[in-house]
Amino acid sequence: MIMDRLYNEALKKGPVCVGLDSTLKFLPKYLLDQDLSDGEKILLFNKKIIDATTDLAACYKVQIACYEALGLDGLKAYSQTVKYARNKGNIVIGDVKRGDISSTGQQYAIGHFTGDFEVDIMTINAYMGEDAVSPYYPYLKDKGLFILQRTSNPSAADLQNRDSEGKTIYEVMGEKIENWGQPFRGQSGFSAIGAVVGLTCPEEFERIQELSPHTYFLVPGYGAQGGTGQDIAKILKKSSCAVVNSSRGLITAHQKLGCEGELFADHIRNATLAMKEDILKWL
């Protein structure tokens, strides 16, 4: 069961999820100067990062939007990135935030749980309700989902924090995620259906975690978006229930130091290590 595997990886390596939201502007000059397509350059960038961080990353999250922006060339790089990371034994989250129903949802499941774009876990948007989740049920022996619950962006509150019959919408979503996941629980106690909850409101997150004891969390919002290692450690002390993503905070570490050469990945490794220690020191 994939969420058991992720739980164990996070315990073993630390709870850092390295986010490969890779765009050309993050690449060091020596890669940009190579005689390759944009997608090929990004693939090289990703491979070097994966090589440099595999022992530190509980998992990788690959943001497909960055690759769709480059069209077919970009999606080839997405495909080869997720293959490369998985072939090295890593768990890969496809951050695709798909959300569609019945036969269309089945097509997304085929697209992202088999073939060129196969990942271990997909992110999902369930505004359409359980019909946007059930197409994935047949895959959940080996695969997993992270459903958007309480996101870390300012306007998340437009909908998610509204009161609905005495609960917030994100609490309603959390209850549903806990229920939908009930038949898919593993040895760790967590189900194959996890949730995305941002770190920007740590008190909210504590309450969300208490309400959903069998839900594993993918947590954005560390670093650039304001969440701290202490914030997440407070929750991880009660339950080892989450991996914490950082994307730009890690994969631009070389740029902050002005490094445009082959050693760029060492700086990204150092940033990943620093993030891991920034969390673990509070545990």
Added chain:
Amino acid sequence: MIMDRLYNEALKKGPVCVGLDSTLKFLPKYLLDQDLSDGEKILLFNKKIIDATTDLAACYKVQIACYEALGLDGLKAYSQTVKYARNKGNIVIGDVKRGDISSTGQQYAIGHFTGDFEVDIMTINAYMGEDAVSPYYPYLKDKGLFILQRTSNPSAADLQNRDSEGKTIYEVMGEKIENWGQPFRGQSGFSAIGAVVGLTCPEEFERIQELSPHTYFLVPGYGAQGGTGQDIAKILKKSSCAVVNSSRGLITAHQKLGCEGELFADHIRNATLAMKEDILKWL
């Protein structure tokens, strides 16, 4: 302004949106037997449908999930399908239901409003609030959005029909769509930010339309999902505010008649014409 163009196309040609949710199982045998990749076969299928229906279709909606399921080969077919339809002067809706924020949303905007996957209008999921919509604002002079409001699937009610402070969630979303679109209104009175509202609950739809007089609608749920021409005509009589999509109901018309040869597209044309007449006869 794209929604003005769509409004005019629907008035001129009728309000039918032909849905290209094309999968291998819908292809006639003579196409399946050709020595081509799966994506190439689907591209041929789509081209024949577009050729046969351009004078009857207000627009085409291409469901990207069906193409993602075939990996890179499928997405090449998606790219070439949307290019082919647009080059013939048609308005193309990319049914991608993307929903992500700030810099990630910008990547989706680049991906689907420029380059290989360029369409005229994208479908969007705004569970994350305005941050999932604003990245597209810079494109709305030429491009448009349809945001999921009240979808046509059974479990839509899991979230969308819940009461929130005296309104349903789909009414809250409708208000936001109307407000977000306010700066992007065209000569037709409709804004570049439309909404997806299913036809399965016609009374709900009537109320939604009254609350959102400047919102243009993409309406799934005709035919297979239970909505009738009379249902939508009732609304179109008050305001020419919608295109009505049918996918399987049209693009499998040849299969219902056992046609596995080159004339398949004639049957799809006939089904499109019948759908148009089934709506227009009530107007």
